Amino acid sequence: MLSGPLKGIRIVEIAGLGPTPFTAMTLADMGADVVRIERPGATRLIPQEVDVLNRGRGGVTLDLKSQDGLEQALALIEQADGLIEGMRPGVTERLGLGPKAVQALNPRLVYGRMTGWGQHGPLAQTAGHDINYIALTGMLHAIGDTEPAVPLNLLGDFGGGGMYLAFGMVCALLEAKGSGKGQVVDAAIVDGVAHLSAMIYSMRSAGVWADTRQSNLLDGSAPFYGVYRCACGGHVAVGAIEAKFWRSLIDRLGLHDMPAQMSVSKWPEMRARLAETFAGKPRDDWALLFDGSDACVTPVLTIDEAAHHPHMKARQIFGEAGPDAAPKLDRTPGRAQLEADCETLSVSALVERWKSAG
Numbered sequence: 001m002l003s004g005p006l007k008g009i010r011i012v013e014i015a016g017l018g019p020t021p022f023t024a025m026t027l028a029d030m031g032a033d034v035v036r037i038e039r040p041g042a043t044r045l046i047p048q049e050v051d052v053l054n055r056g057r058g059g060v061t062l063d064l065k066s067q068d069g070l071e072q073a074l075a076l077i078e079q080a081d082g083l084i085e086g087m088r089p090g091v092t093e094r095l096g097l098g099p100k101a102v103q104a105l106n107p108r109l110v111y112g113r114m115t116g117w118g119q120h121g122p123l124a125q126t127a128g129h130d131i132n133y134i135a136l137t138g139m140l141h142a143i144g145d146t147e148p149a150v151p152l153n154l155l156g157d158f159g160g161g162g163m164y165l166a167f168g169m170v171c172a173l174l175e176a177k178g179s180g181k182g183q184v185v186d187a188a189i190v191d192g193v194a195h196l197s198a199m200i201y202s203m204r205s206a207g208v209w210a211d212t213r214q215s216n217l218l219d220g221s222a223p224f225y226g227v228y229r230c231a232c233g234g235h236v237a238v239g240a241i242e243a244k245f246w247r248s249l250i251d252r253l254g255l256h257d258m259p260a261q262m263s264v265s266k267w268p269e270m271r272a273r274l275a276e277t278f279a280g281k282p283r284d285d286w287a288l289l290f291d292g293s294d295a296c297v298t299p300v301l302t303i304d305e306a307a308h309h310p311h312m313k314a315r316q317i318f319g320e321a322g323p324d325a326a327p328k329l330d331r332t333p334g335r336a337q338l339e340a341d342c343e344t345l346s347v348s349a350l351v352e353r354w355k356s357a358g
């Protein structure tokens with residue numbers, strides 16, 4: 001049974017990879033009725049039964065290059081509130097499923113497009129992946145030590161891509177309720193990552209952020225904001241930025257003769273002392289020492305460990321369906337739904353269901 005703040009919203013998802021199914025999952029978690037259109041014979045990178053990104057919605061298999069497949073897709077889209085696709089610019093137009101074609105059939109349809117480079121620009125037709133998109137925004141250059149560090153694909157695909165498409169879809173769906181008119185949501189990963197970096201660009205404009213790695217407050221240069229290796233080979237993360245948190249940190253470590261926190265010329269010396277100190281005990285001993293304090297010290301957990309941390313368990317962040325729906329709403333909460341994960345749906349039955357729902 002669907003529940004959540006988006007209950008009653010109907011979304012057609014043309015199956016894709018990475019940020020596109022993440023957007024659909026996020027909307028489904030919040031109660032949207034999402035149906036995925038799969039290609040015949042499509043190969044999966046991850047088996048369906050364990051693919052968290054495809055949870056909470058069933059699918060139909062349609063050959064969109066055939067007349068019958070196209071007609072069935074259009075019948076479904078005619079009854080939908082939104083559509084999500086992640087193909088290169090121009091592909092859905094060639095299939096007969098571009099924005100002009102489907103919005104002529106369904107003027108209120110919100111058409112969500114997910115790409116790395118966007119629908120226009122010199123690179124629009126060029127292949128790429130997360131690492132390429134964040135590289136062009138300047139953010140990959142800013143992350144790392146002597147060399148740029150690859151931050152998984154969380155920053156580009158899911159932060160700058162999938163979440164921005166979900167946000168754009170909800171914005172356009174809200175507007176359509178008043179105007180009765182849909183619109184195209186052009187969600188490009190380069191746009192989203194640039195938007196996420198607003199604070200860094202502000203600091204750069206103010207002259208307090210150098211355009212070199214390991215030279216700034218939040219990039220690992222400051223001794224009070226970084227990662228330290230422990231005796232066991234594990235690590236702790238230190239984020240004692242504010243003066244009172246820094247005092248809590250050095251008090252618990254017994255390093256009362258440390259130079260003043262913002263003595264930038266002393267930062268290398270201070271980092272070396274902290275590194276030597278943290279190397280003296282195992283990670284979990286430090287976690288116990290700092291537990292409940294305001295020193296902003298936490299263990300760097302593995303993926304398997306994270307699900308068992310008391311705080312994560314108390315908030316029920318992880319479950320059988322992977323990470324739970326987020327954020328948490330108190331009156332109409334979303335939830336990770338497993339029921340429809342592997343359900344094969346009938347287009348005709350779906351069309352009738354959506355028609356009857358109004």
